[in-house]
Amino acid sequence: MAFTDKIVWITGASSGIGAALAQAFAGEGAHIILSGRRLDALETVAADIETDTLLLPFESTDFDALPDKVAEAWKWKGKVDILINNAGISQRSLALDTDPNVHSRIVNVDLLAPIWLTQLLLPHMIGAGGGHIVGISSVAGRVGVPLRTAYCAAKHGLIGYMDALRAETEKRHNIHVTNILPGSIRTDVSRNALTKDGSRREKSDAVIDNGMEPSECARQIVEAVANKVPELIVAEGPELMFAQLRQSDPEKLFGITATMGAQIAEKYEAGEDD
DSSP states (O other): OTTTTOEEEESSTTSHHHHHHHHHHHHTTOEEEEOOSOHHHHHHHHHTSOSOEEEOOOOTTOTTTHHHHHHHHHHHHSOOOEEEEOOOOOBOSOGGGOOHHHHHHHHIIIIIHHHHHHHHHHHHHHHHTOEEEEEEOOGGGTSOOTTOHHHHHHHHHHHHHHHHHHHHHHHHHOEEEEEEEEOOBSSSTTTTOBOTTSOBOOOOOHHHHTSBOHHHHHHHHHHHHHTTOSEEEEOOHHHHHHHHHHHHOHHHHHHHHHHHHHHHHHHHHTTOOO
16 A cells, blocks of 8 residues: 555645545555544544544634644644645635635635644654645636636645645655645535625535546645656546646647636626536
8 A cells, every 4th residue: 555654734624635545545555634613424434444643623713723733733743744734615606706804814724724723733844754745726727717806826836835835845755745736626615615695605616516526636636746746637528628728738728718718707797606
């Protein structure tokens, strides 16, 4: 098994991609630290995997509490080999309508929280001789997607931070960094997304409901981490094409997203939240 006795710390582990990653890494012999806001949900995930687990619930933006959480995680087995920054929240609202506090909250959760956690764990990993840090970004971290201005800003930023961190630490400190860019994965991401006033959306998108299974997403991520892949797009169909166009033909991509954005904005302005 590729990760026998490795310690993998997963944030946002209570459901979706995070829970699937816990199962996948445990299946490869790893011991898992499960973090999220709700202890009961983490207990449910832990009950479904056969490995040593540490349940470490916390609010990702409680920055004052993070040093103690890092110390507790490291003390459990005397190391953390892999950190997976997976916790996050999405958005479904037009920029024109969105309260600035919504942008602040999403950037705090999706960008500043993983930066803080990584920065606190990094000296421990360097002192131990190396490690692996994974950032779960999004196709929206490469492509500007309508209704997700704050989310795109945060996910673009996470890729930038992780790329710069890799440049500083891979050769000098044996710290490997992998960016993961999922497309539509069959989770509650749309239901949990914030609307223009910060309330929970409470409904899913058809593209999400028809998306990739979390277990398949997790399988691809585990393989990428095992092979120390710097970046992996986990997407199919148009989403994969959009991510590839951002590099190969950005003008074509901008034309497509402008047309798509105009159609979506018109529907939202008419009160049709689809």
